[in-house]
Amino acid sequence: MSWFCQTEEAKEQLRICKENNCPDCEKCIWIFESYNAMTEYGTVVETKEEPHPLYDMVIDIFNGREIS
Numbered sequence: 632m633s634w635f636c637q638t639e640e641a642k643e644q645l646r647i648c649k650e651n652n653c654p655d656c657e658k659c660i661w662i663f664e665s666y667n668a669m670t671e672y673g674t675v676v677e678t679k680e681e682p683h684p685l686y687d688m689v690i691d692i693f694n695g696r697e698i699s
Contacts, residue, residue, distance in 0.1 A: 634674065635665035 635641055641662045648659050 634669040636662050636669060641665070 644658050645662060647653075648656055653659070
């Protein structure tokens, strides 16, 4: 999951508005508010419960030693 300001749609909108010298259109305001919320609350990082699909193969190759 990502914030609205991180989407390709938002980046394209900001680029278009910058080229057309559009001062604070409604879409850009939503993008900036999303950015402000992201900086205040942070980006959620989801952790996976399952190890990587190649984990067992790598452990076998390195004789059971975990390499960090």
